[in-house]
Amino acid sequence: MDPVKDSARAIAREVNARAVSATEVAERLIPHVERVDGQLGAYLQLTPDLMRAHARRVDERVAAGERLPLAGVPVALKDNMCLTGTRTTAGSKILENFVAPYTATAVQRLLDAGALPIGKTNLDEFAMGSSGENSAFGATRNPYDLDRVPGGSSAGSAASVGGFTATLSLGSDTGGSIREPAAFCNVVGFKPTYGRVSRYGLIAFASSLDQIGPFARTVEDAALAYDVIAGKDPLDATSVDREVEATAGDLRDDLRGVRVGIVKEFGLGELDAASRACYEAAYADLERLGAELVEVALPTAKYGLATYYLIAPAECSSNLARFDGVRYGLRVDGSDVGEMYERTRAAGFGAEVKRRILIGTYALSSGYYDAYYLKAQKARTRIAEDFARAFERCDVIAAPAAASPAFRFNAKNDPVTMYLMDYYTIPGSLAGLPSLSVPCGAAVPEDGTRSMPMGLQLTSPLFTERALLGVAHAYERATMHAEKLTPPETCNT
Amino acid sequence: MPSDRIDIRHVARLARLALTNEEIATFGPQLGDLMAHVDDLAQLDTQDVAATAQVVPSRNVQRADGLRPETMVSHDAALANAPQRQGPFFRVPRIIAEEG
Numbered sequence: 001m002d003p004v005k006d007s008a009r010a011i012a013r014e015v016n017a018r019a020v021s022a023t024e025v026a027e028r029l030i031p032h033v034e035r036v037d038g039q040l041g042a043y044l045q046l047t048p049d050l051m052r053a054h055a056r057r058v059d060e061r062v063a064a065g066e067r068l069p070l071a072g073v074p075v076a077l078k079d080n081m082c083l084t085g086t087r088t089t090a091g092s093k094i095l096e097n098f099v100a101p102y103t104a105t106a107v108q109r110l111l112d113a114g115a116l117p118i119g120k121t122n123l124d125e126f127a128m129g130s131s132g133e134n135s136a137f138g139a140t141r142n143p144y145d146l147d148r149v150p151g152g153s154s155a156g157s158a159a160s161v162g163g164f165t166a167t168l169s170l171g172s173d174t175g176g177s178i179r180e181p182a183a184f185c186n187v188v189g190f191k192p193t194y195g196r197v198s199r200y201g202l203i204a205f206a207s208s209l210d211q212i213g214p215f216a217r218t219v220e221d222a223a224l225a226y227d228v229i230a231g232k233d234p235l236d237a238t239s240v241d242r243e244v245e246a247t248a249g250d251l252r253d254d255l256r257g258v259r260v261g262i263v264k265e266f267g268l269g270e271l272d273a274a275s276r277a278c279y280e281a282a283y284a285d286l287e288r289l290g291a292e293l294v295e296v297a298l299p300t301a302k303y304g305l306a307t308y309y310l311i312a313p314a315e316c317s318s319n320l321a322r323f324d325g326v327r328y329g330l331r332v333d334g335s336d337v338g339e340m341y342e343r344t345r346a347a348g349f350g351a352e353v354k355r356r357i358l359i360g361t362y363a364l365s366s367g368y369y370d371a372y373y374l375k376a377q378k379a380r381t382r383i384a385e386d387f388a389r390a391f392e393r394c395d396v397i398a399a400p401a402a403a404s405p406a407f408r409f410n411a412k413n414d415p416v417t418m419y420l421m422d423y424y425t426i427p428g429s430l431a432g433l434p435s436l437s438v439p440c441g442a443a444v445p446e447d448g449t450r451s452m453p454m455g456l457q458l459t460s461p462l463f464t465e466r467a468l469l470g471v472a473h474a475y476e477r478a479t480m481h482a483e484k485l486t487p488p489e490t491c492n493t
Numbered sequence: 494m495p496s497d498r499i500d501i502r503h504v505a506r507l508a509r510l511a512l513t514n515e516e517i518a519t520f521g522p523q524l525g526d527l528m529a530h531v532d533d534l535a536q537l538d539t540q541d542v543a544a545t546a547q548v549v550p551s552r553n554v555q556r557a558d559g560l561r562p563e564t565m566v567s568h569d570a571a572l573a574n575a576p577q578r579q580g581p582f583f584r585v586p587r588i589i590a591e592e593g
Contacts, residue, residue, distance in 0.1 A: 101570045195549040208547050235564060237554045238547065306531045317508060324509070327583055331576030337586045342511035354510060355520055359527060361508040362499055372531070377544035379537050384548055416526050432548030462549065 003028045004493050008073040008167045008221040009248075012114065015062060015072035022058035022072030026051045026116055028493075029074045033118055033165045036490040040163045041140045042156035044079050045087055046119035058114045068114030069228055069248075076166035078157045079120035080127055081107050081212070082201040090203045091125040091135040094323050094330045094348025104201025105236065106170060106212045106229040113228040118166055121156025125350045126320065127177055127205045129153045130421040131412065134352045139409065142184060143488035144452055148406040148445075151181030154215070158185040161215045162453075164491035168225050169215045174206050175308050176402075176425030178213050179437040183401035183455025186439050186482050188472070189215050190222045193462050194432035195240035197226075198233030206315035207238070209308075209429050217482060219438060219473040223248040226465065245466045251473035255289040258471055261296035261394030266424060272404060274443035278454045279400050282440040286398060289478050291471075296390035296397065300382045304427035305419060307383065310363045310376035311430070316353075317360030323348060355415060384431040391461045396471050399424045401437035401455035405445045428459045435459040438472045439482040453485060499524055 001014050003025040014020045030048045037043050051074070058072055077083060080090040082100035089095045103111075111117065124134035132140045132155025140155040142148040143163030150159040154171030157178075161169050162185030171178040173191035182189025190213045197212040204210060214225035227248050232241040262283060268276040287293050325331035325344035332347045334340035349357070363372035390397060403421055412418040428435045437455035444451050456475070460468035476482070501521050505512045512520070568581050577584040 098574055101566045101573065102564070193549065194547075195551070234556065238549075238551060240549055240551075300537060303534055303537050306534045309527060310531060310534075321509075325576055326585055328574035329576070334586065337588050338509070339511075340586055341509040345509055346511035346513075349510070351516075351519075354512070354516070355523060357508050357510060358501065358504050358520060359524060362504045362524070365504065365507060374544055375534055375539060377546060378539035378542040379534055380545040380548075381542050382537065382539065384545060414526075415523050416530060419527075430548075 002493070003074065004032055004164050005491060006167070007218055008070060008216065008224055011073050011167060012069060012071045015058065015114070016067045018062060022055035022062070022114070022116060023052070025072040025074065026055040029118060032493050036163070037165055039141065039146060040143055040159050040165065040490055041138055042121055042160040042163060042165055043076070043119040044089060044122050044137055044156070047086055047117050050086070051116045051118055054111060054116045058116070061114070069224060070110060071114035073115045074118050074167045075110055075115040076118050076121045076157055076160040076169035077107055078123050078154050078169070078171050080123060080172060080203040081170060083107055083117065083120070086120060088120065088203070089137065090127070091123040091137060092348065092350065092353070093136045096330065098328055102201060105198035105233045107201065109229050110170070110225070115168070121160055121169060123155055124153035125353050126203065126316070127153040127172055127174060128316070128352050128356055130176065130180055130418050132156070133409065134350055136350055142406045143490055144186060144485065145406065145448070145450055148408055148452065149184070151184035151402070151406060153177040154181050157215050158182055158187060158189065161185070161217060162187045163488050168221060170212055171215055172202055172210055172212050173429065174209045174312060175429045176422040178215065179425050179435060179455065179457055180402045180421060182215055182437040184406040184453060186453035186485055187215050187217055188219050188222045188436060188438050189213065190226060190436040190469070191434065192226060192230060192465055193434045195238050196230045196244070196465065198236040198239045200233055200235040204319040206312040207319060208315060209312060219469055219476045220248060220251065222436070223251060223469045226469070242463065247466045247469045252470035253474050253477055255286060255291040255471065255474050258291045258396070259294050259394040260286050260291045261294050261390055261397040263301065263397060263399055264295050264297050265299060265301050266399050271400065272446050275400070275404055275454065278441045278443045279456070282456045283398060285479055286475060289474065294394045296393055298386045298390060298427060300379065300386045301427040303379050304383060304430060305423060307376045307379040307430055308426045309359065309419060310372050311380065313356040313360030314363045314373050315360070317357045317364065320353070320357055352415070380430050383427055387428070387431045387433060395460065396468060397459045399457045399459070401425065401457035405443050405452035405454055407445065408447060411447070424457060433459050433462060434465045434468050436468065436472055438476055440479070441481045442485055451485070499528065
C-alpha cells in the first residue's frame with residue numbers, strides 16, 4: 001500500500017481492515033508533503049500535529065470496531081473553510097492572522113468519517129479568480145508544468161490532489177472554481193447541486209452560488225467524499241432538506257442509453273486547435289461508449305458571463321462588508337471609525353477583490369439596481385429555463401471545462417480575459433446545477449510544447465448527482481485519460 | 494445603460510474603500526470594459542420574467558427557540574481575533590462626536 005499514490009477507497013479499505021494504521025498513513029504523508037510542497041506551493045499551512053491527532057483517533061475508533069468511509073484518508077482543505085484552532089485566511093491579507101473559532105460542517109463531516117487533515121490550501125483571494133494568482137500569499141504551481149497556473153480559485157486543492165500531496169481535497173465553486181482547476185491539474189472536480197453541501201463555516205463570496213465540493217483522482221473517490229459531505233445541515237438554512245442517494249461503490253460502467261447533450265452555442269470553433277481536437281475526441285468517445293449525442297440549445301448561455309459578473313460581485317460587495325476591522329482580521333487605525341473602515345479595507349483587500357466590490361456596489365447602488373442587479377436576476381431565470389428545456393432532450397450536457405489548457409503565469413493580465421476562462425462553467429452555476437470536470441486527455445498549449453491535462457465538463461439536472469457521477473465514472477473507466485499522462489515529479493516518494 | 498459614467502470615487506465611498514490615485518486610474522477603464530460586456534444583457538428580453546434570487550426551492554426555516562451549544566463560543570473565543578479588546582468588549586475608535 002502506498003498512501004501517496006493510492007486512492008481514498010483503497011486507503012480506507014486497508015485502514016478499516018487494520019492492514020495499515022491511520023498513523024502509518026500520516027507518518028508517510030507528512031514528510032512527503034513537507035519535502036515536495038515547496039515546488040508546488042499548494043499549501044498555505046500544513047497541520048501535521050492535527051493530522052497525527054486525528055490519525056490516533058481513527059486508529060482507536062477502528063480498533064473499537066467502527067468502519068469509517070474515509071478511514072485514514074489524507075485530505076486538504078481550501079483555506080476559505082474554517083477548522084477550529086487553525087489559521088483560515090481566504091488567501092487575503094485582511095484575514096492573515098484569523099484563527100477559526102469553529103469548524104465548517106463539510107470539514108467536520110470529513111473528519112468524523114475518518115479523514116486526516118494535511119493542511120489548508122492556497123486560493124485566489126476570497127475565491128475570486130481563475131488561476132490562483134490572486135492569492136495574497138504567493139503562487140501555487142501546476143503539478144504538470146511548474147511554469148503554469150493550476151487554475152482557480154481552488155488552486156491548491158486541485159494542485160495538491162493532482163500533485164499527489166493529498167488524496168482528496170475540498171474546494172468551493174462559485175462560477176467554476178472547482179471545475180476549471182480540476183481540468184488544469186488532471187483530477188476530478190465535482191460541484192454538487194447548490195444547497196447539497198452545507199456552507200456553514202465557508203467564508204462567503206457569493207452566497208446564492210457558492211458550493212463546496214470534492215477533488216479526487218478518480219470519480220469513485222469524488223463520490224466517496226460527496227456521500228460524506230452532502231446533506232441537510234441545520235446550521236445552513238440554504239442547505240437542502242432532501243434525501244441524498246449514496247453514490248460510491250455502485251456507479252455505472254457503461255453509457256448505453258445515456259443521452260448526452262452537446263450545446264449548439266458552445267461550438268468548439270473558437271477554441272485553439274489542440275483543445276478543439278481534444279473535445280471532439282471526447283464527444284466521439286462518449287458516442288463510441290454507447291451514449292447518444294443530442295444537440296441541445298442554450299440560447300441565453302452567452303449572457304452567462306454578464307449575468308454572473310453582476311450577481312456575484314453584488315453578493316460579494318455585501319458579504320465582504322463585514323471586513324471592517326472591528327471584530328476580527330486586520331485593522332488600520334484612522335482618525336474616526338469611517339476612516340478606519342476605509343483604510344483597513346484598502347490595506348487588506350487585493351486588486352481583484354476591490355474591483356469586484358466596486359462593480360457590486362455600483363450594480364446595487366441607487367438608480368442602477370433595476371438596470372443591473374434585477375436585470376441579472378431575471379436573466380438568471382431565463383438561463384435556468386434554457387437548461388430545463390435542454391434536459392427534456394438529454395440526461396447530461398457535455399462541454400469544455402475550460403477554454404484552454406493551463407496557461408502561463410501573468411498570461412492574462414486583463415480582468416475580462418481572465419473572466420472568459422469560465423465561459424463554459426458559469427451558466428450551470430447560475431442554474432445551480434450539479435457539474436463536474438473529468439480528465440479527458442491532453443493538449444499542447446499554444447504557447448508551449450508539453451501536453452497539459454484537459455477536462456470534460458458534465459452537467460445534469462438539479463439533484464441528479466448519482467446519475468452524473470455514473471456517466472463520469474463510465475467515461476473515466478473506459479478512457480483512463482488521467483493515467484495516460486506522465487505523473488508529476490511530486491508523486492515520487 | 495450608463496456604464497461609461499461610473500463615478501468611481503463615489504462608488505468607492507459607498508463601499509468604504511480608500512483608493513489610491515493609481516487604483517482609480519487602473520480600475521476606471523477596467524470596470525468600464527466589464528460594464529461594456531454587461532451592457533449586452535440589455536439585448537435579452539426579460540419582460541414578464543420573474544427574478545431568481547436562489548435557484549433551489551427553499552422555504553423559511555424555523556427552529557425551536559433554545560440554546561444550541563454546538564454553535565456557541567465563549568467570550569474569550571469570540572474576542573480572540575479582535576484587533577483591539579477591552580474586557581469583554583470589542584474596542585473601536587469613537588463613533589459619536591463629543592459635545593462641543
